[in-house]
Amino acid sequence: MSRESESEQTQRTVAELLAQYGAGSGEVAPRRRRRRAEEDASDTAPQAIIDRVNSDSGRLLPIRDDDPPAAPPLPPELERTAYQ
16 A cells, blocks of 8 residues: 555544544543642732842942943954964
8 A cells, every 4th residue: 555545544534533532432531720829929029029139139239321331342462473
């Protein structure tokens, strides 16, 4: 048999698959349950998160716009070779 005729013989319609495996099988899969939310959901307010980060990492210095810009990087010095 060629592959084409093999695949045609093994293909089934949705109705055939449901009849064989689906609704009429009698076995019902257990329903999944959702996890309940934690009782203390008030601790996730934005300010609580900011306070928690600040307490873990200390105070951050503010970024000021009036600071002078950083100097441009210096170009790397050219390497001298014996061929120059």
